[in-house]
Amino acid sequence: MTSAMRKRGRFCQAASSPRLLEAVLRRGAEEVRRSGEMGISGGSLQTHGLPSFLPHGSCLFVWDGKYNSMKDKGESVKADPISPIRSKRKPSLLRSLCRRSAAQSFVTSEDNIVISFLHSRNFLDMADGHETDKNIEIWKIKKLIKALESARGNGTSMISLIMPPRDQVARVTKMLADEYGTASNIKSRVNRQSVLAAITSAQQRLKLYSKVPPNGLVLYTGTIVTDDGKEKKVTIDFEPFKPINVSLYLCDNKFHTEALNELLESDDKFGFIVMDGNGTLFGTLSGNTREVLHKFTVDLPKKHGRGGQSALRFARLRMEKRHNYVRKTAELATQFFINPATSQPNVAGLILAGSADFKTELSQSDMFDQRLQVKILNVVDVSYGGENGFNQAIELSAEILSNVKFIQEKKLIGKYFEEISQDTGKYVFGVDDTLKALEMGAVETLIVWENLDINRYVLKHSASGEIIIKHLNKDQEADQSNFRDPATNAELEVQEKISLLEWFANEYKRFGCTLEFVTNKSQEGSQFCRGFGGIGGILRYQLDMRSLDELSDDGEAFEDSD
Structure with a gap:
C-alpha cells in the first residue's frame, strides 16, 4: 500500500460514524483529486482512476471484512463508478453510513462492502439546484400569502409596507415618523395604541437594514386576532426571490398581498420562430412583453413546369436553396436561443410557426440544435409571416404558454x-x-x-x-x-x-x-x-422496501459487536 493510500486510509477511520462521514468524505475526495496514484489493497475490485465526466471528482470508500474491522482496514481509493446493485447484506449498516452523505449507490460482494458517493448534492454542484430553490421560494410565498390573507385585526392596526429595490431606507423611516405623529391624533385609545405599536415595530425592524436589499423589501406588522379571540403581535419581513417593483404603505384591518401574488405570475421567456417561404422572424415573449430579435427575407425559386431537359437540375437547385434556408435558420436559432456562457437554452420553451412545411422540416432536421429540439412546446400553422404571424402564433399558443408549468x-x-x-x-x-x-x-x-x-x-x-x-x-x-x-x-x-x-x-x-x-x-x-x-x-436505484422493513428489526444490533 502506498503512503498516499495509508494517509487516505486514516481519513476513513472515522467513517463508521455517520456524524463524521460528511467531513471524512470531503477530505478523502480532496486527497483523491490531489493524488495521481491508483490501486487498492485486497479484494477483487479493479480500479482505473476517476472518469473525466465528474467535474469535482468522486470518491469510493471501501471496507474489507466485517463491521468490527472496518475502522482498521478502511481505505479511500480512486475508482470508476460502480453499477448500482441493491444490497442484501447489512442494510441497516449501509443506511446508517449513507444517512448523512446521500450516497447514490452501494454494492456488496463476498469480501467487500463498497459505498459509492456520486452525484451527491452535498459535494457535487447540481445544474438544476437554482430551479429547485426558486420553486421552494414560490411555495413559501404561496404559504405566506395564504396565512396573511386569513389574518384580521381590530381597527387599522395592520401595516403593509413594500419597498422596491432602488428605494431609500431613510425616506421610509422619515415617512413612518410622520405617520407616527398623525396616528397620535386617533381618538379611539385602543386603536391608537395598536397603530402606534405597529409603526414602532416597523421602525425597529427597518433599523436592521442599512440599505434596501437587491430584490426589495416586504414588511408586514401589526396586531391580529387569533381564532380563539386573543390578540397577537406579528412582524414578518423578507427579501422576495425576485425584484418587486411596487411601492406600498397601507394601514388597514388586513394585510395587502396583491403585490406578492404578482410575484408568483410566471415571467419565463419563450422563443418564437416564424418561418415561411418569404423569410423568418425570431422573437421572444416574457410576461406581457414581446420582442423581435431578428428577421430576414429569402427569395426561393418556385415550382414550375418548364425546363425541359434541365427540369431535374432546376429541382436540385430549388432543394439546395431550401436546404440552405433551413440551415441558416437553425444556425440563427442556436445564436439567439442558446446562452454561450452556459451552453444551455435561454428560453423556457420554443414555438415554431409558419404557413408551409418549413417549420416541420426545421423541427425534424439534424441541423436544428438538439438542446432546442427538447424545448419545442408547439408547432402551429399561421396565415401570415413576419410580425403579423408572430402575433397570431402568440394567440394560438396562449393555452400552451399558460400551462407550461402544468405540462x-x-x-x-x-x-x-x-x-x-x-x-x-x-x-x-x-x-x-x-x-x-x-x-x-x-x-x-x-x-x-x-x-x-x-x-x-x-x-x-x-x-x-x-x-x-x-x-x-x-x-x-x-x-x-x-x-x-x-x-x-x-x-x-x-x-x-x-x-x-x-x-x-x-x-x-x-x-x-x-x-x-x-x-x-x-x-x-x-x-x-x-x-x-x-x-x-x-x-436512483432499485429498492425492495418490504425486505428492508423485515430487516429493520435487527436495527443496529451488530454495531456494538466485537
Whole structure:
C-alpha cells in the first residue's frame, strides 16, 4: 500500500460514524483529486482512476471484512463508478453510513462492502439546484400569502409596507415618523395604541437594514386576532426571490398581498420562430412583453413546369436553396436561443410557426440544435409571416404558454407512474417508506403535493427521555393515543412541531435529492394525491422496501459487536 493510500486510509477511520462521514468524505475526495496514484489493497475490485465526466471528482470508500474491522482496514481509493446493485447484506449498516452523505449507490460482494458517493448534492454542484430553490421560494410565498390573507385585526392596526429595490431606507423611516405623529391624533385609545405599536415595530425592524436589499423589501406588522379571540403581535419581513417593483404603505384591518401574488405570475421567456417561404422572424415573449430579435427575407425559386431537359437540375437547385434556408435558420436559432456562457437554452420553451412545411422540416432536421429540439412546446400553422404571424402564433399558443408549468408537472408524474407500471422498483410512496428511502440517500426526485397537510412531531418520552418522531395528519392529531406510549401509557411531550412540507423545504439538500411540488389540478396530479397520499419519490436505484422493513428489526444490533 502506498503512503498516499495509508494517509487516505486514516481519513476513513472515522467513517463508521455517520456524524463524521460528511467531513471524512470531503477530505478523502480532496486527497483523491490531489493524488495521481491508483490501486487498492485486497479484494477483487479493479480500479482505473476517476472518469473525466465528474467535474469535482468522486470518491469510493471501501471496507474489507466485517463491521468490527472496518475502522482498521478502511481505505479511500480512486475508482470508476460502480453499477448500482441493491444490497442484501447489512442494510441497516449501509443506511446508517449513507444517512448523512446521500450516497447514490452501494454494492456488496463476498469480501467487500463498497459505498459509492456520486452525484451527491452535498459535494457535487447540481445544474438544476437554482430551479429547485426558486420553486421552494414560490411555495413559501404561496404559504405566506395564504396565512396573511386569513389574518384580521381590530381597527387599522395592520401595516403593509413594500419597498422596491432602488428605494431609500431613510425616506421610509422619515415617512413612518410622520405617520407616527398623525396616528397620535386617533381618538379611539385602543386603536391608537395598536397603530402606534405597529409603526414602532416597523421602525425597529427597518433599523436592521442599512440599505434596501437587491430584490426589495416586504414588511408586514401589526396586531391580529387569533381564532380563539386573543390578540397577537406579528412582524414578518423578507427579501422576495425576485425584484418587486411596487411601492406600498397601507394601514388597514388586513394585510395587502396583491403585490406578492404578482410575484408568483410566471415571467419565463419563450422563443418564437416564424418561418415561411418569404423569410423568418425570431422573437421572444416574457410576461406581457414581446420582442423581435431578428428577421430576414429569402427569395426561393418556385415550382414550375418548364425546363425541359434541365427540369431535374432546376429541382436540385430549388432543394439546395431550401436546404440552405433551413440551415441558416437553425444556425440563427442556436445564436439567439442558446446562452454561450452556459451552453444551455435561454428560453423556457420554443414555438415554431409558419404557413408551409418549413417549420416541420426545421423541427425534424439534424441541423436544428438538439438542446432546442427538447424545448419545442408547439408547432402551429399561421396565415401570415413576419410580425403579423408572430402575433397570431402568440394567440394560438396562449393555452400552451399558460400551462407550461402544468405540462412539466404532467411529465414528472407521468415518469413516476411509468416506473410503477413497469415495476422497476425505482419508486416509493407513502410518508414512512419515502422517509426511509430519503435516509438511505436513494431518492433522486422527491415529489410532494403542495397542500400536503401532515405535521412532523418531535416527541420526548416523559419517563425514559427517548426522542420519538411521528408524522400525523389532522385526524391523527385529534387522537390523543398518538401522544402516549402504547406499552407504558406514558405521556409523550411535544418538543417540536413543524409542517412536513416546511421540513422537506429546509432539509431536502441534506438527502441529495431534488424537491418538486405538484398540484392536484391535472389528472395525473389528482391521481397522485388521491392514490399515493400526495408524497412519493423516484429512486436512483432499485429498492425492495418490504425486505428492508423485515430487516429493520435487527436495527443496529451488530454495531456494538466485537
